[in-house]
Amino acid sequence: AQSVTQLGSHVSVSEGALVLLRCNxxxxxxxxxxxxxxxxxxxxxLLLKYTTGAxxxxxxxxxxxxxxxxxxxxxxxxxxxxxSDAAEYFCAVSEEAAGNKLTFGGGTxxxxxx
Amino acid sequence: KAGVTQTPRYLIKTRGQQxxxxxxxxxxxxxxxxxxxxxxxxLQFLFEYFSETQRNKGNxxxxxxxxxxxxxxxxxxVSTLELGDSALYLCASRTGLAGADTQYFGPxxxxxxx
Numbered sequence: 001a002q003s004v005t006q007l008g009s010h011v012s013v014s015e016g017a018l019v020l021l022r023c024n025x026x027x028x029x030x031x032x033x034x035x036x037x038x039x040x041x042x043x044x045x046l047l048l049k050y051t052t053g054a055x056x057x058x059x060x061x062x063x064x065x066x067x068x069x070x071x072x073x074x075x076x077x078x079x080x081x082x083x084s085d086a087a088e089y090f091c092a093v094s095e096e097a098a099g100n101k102l103t104f105g106g107g108t109x110x111x112x113x114x
Numbered sequence: 115k116a117g118v119t120q121t122p123r124y125l126i127k128t129r130g131q132q133x134x135x136x137x138x139x140x141x142x143x144x145x146x147x148x149x150x151x152x153x154x155x156x157l158q159f160l161f162e163y164f165s166e167t168q169r170n171k172g173n174x175x176x177x178x179x180x181x182x183x184x185x186x187x188x189x190x191x192v193s194t195l196e197l198g199d200s201a202l203y204l205c206a207s208r209t210g211l212a213g214a215d216t217q218y219f220g221p222x223x224x225x226x227x228x
Contacts, residue, residue, distance in 0.1 A: 032213045043118070043204055043219035049216040090157065100213040101147065101168035102206075104157040 002027045002095050006105035014113050021108050023065075023091030026072065031093040033074040034102065035065055038088045042086040047089075050074065063083070086112045115141060118220035120205050126226045132193040135223045139186050139207030145169075146188040147217060148180060151202040160203075163188055164211055192225075200227045 005020040025031060032051050036044040048059025055067040061084075065076045074091060091105040119138045126201050126218040138145050145219040147170075159172040163182035174222035179194050186207075192199055 034216075036219075041221075043221045044206075044219070046216055047212075092157075094213040096213055097194060100163070100211055100215075101159045101162060101172070102149075102157075102217060103159070103169050106156050 001101050002031060002098055004091050004093055004103055004105035006089075006091055008107050008108055009106060012061050012113060015083055016080050019063075019076075019081045019085060019110065021076040021091075021110070022091050023074045023076065023105055025051065025074065025091075025093045026036045027093060027095055028097070030067075031068055031095040032100075033065075033067060034045065034092040034094070035059065035063070035074070036090045036092060038090065038107075040087075043061055044090065047076070062081045070107050081110075081112050083112050083114065086110055091102050118205055118207050118218055120203075120220040120223050122223060123221065124226075126228065127195050127213070128194055129197060132191065133225060134189055134191045135203055135205075135225070136161060136209075137190075137205030138190045138204075139188070139201050139220055143207035143209050143218070144186055144187065144213075145177045145208045145211055146182055147206045148188070148190050148193065149204045149206065150174075152159050152200070157204075160190065162211075168199075169211060177225050180186060190224060195227045201225060 034049045035047040050067045092102045121210040145164045162170040182188045203223045204222045205220045208215040
């Protein structure tokens with residue numbers, strides 16, 4: 001069964017610093033990979049996704065993620081944090097063997113310090 | 115194009131009651147999925163409907179049920195509510211059932227069971 005692990009339930013970064021959120025998955029085959037963001041009292045918004053092709057994926061708001069098959073990882077980065085990046089971030093996978101439903105990691109809450 | 119809408123946004127019920135939540139997908143999307151979000155269990159898949167048929171189901175008791183109408187709108191029902199059913203219920207829609215298809219989320223319905 002597929003599973004997703006996000007290292008660190010809370011991350012604190014200074015405004016202007018690098019944001020790095022880690023995501024590892026377990027799957028028998030390379031799945032489709034997603035990063036979503038959730039702001040307070042809102043639903044989930046897609047940041048980016050990996051399906052096939054280029055392993056470095058660029059998303060909205062300056063975020064990008066790199067799919068590394070050998071490490072079964074899909075870490076999310078942003079070079080310079082902004083106060084508006086304070087939110088909860090979820091990594092998710094989708095696999096045909098599981099009916100293509102989304103399986104989410106536990107989430108990482110990002111705090112941005114001025 | 116209008117996003118996924120969910121009604122109501124907030125709901126308070128007492129134990130033993132039943133509740134029905136509604137979801138209207140993005141126009142043209144034929145798949146609707148439901149997820150439960152709680153602090154303890156995180157985001158968990160409930161079920162997915164496509165063309166009025168349940169295509170996938172998560173590991174939830176039979177008290178949780180859903181349906182989809184011919185216009186793709188979906189409802190989920192929870193009978194005999196328990197305190198542990200308090201959660202944010204998120205609906206997501208996508209065009210089809212492929213793993214690469216992006217799921218677009220609504221703002222959620224916050225259910226409180228007293």
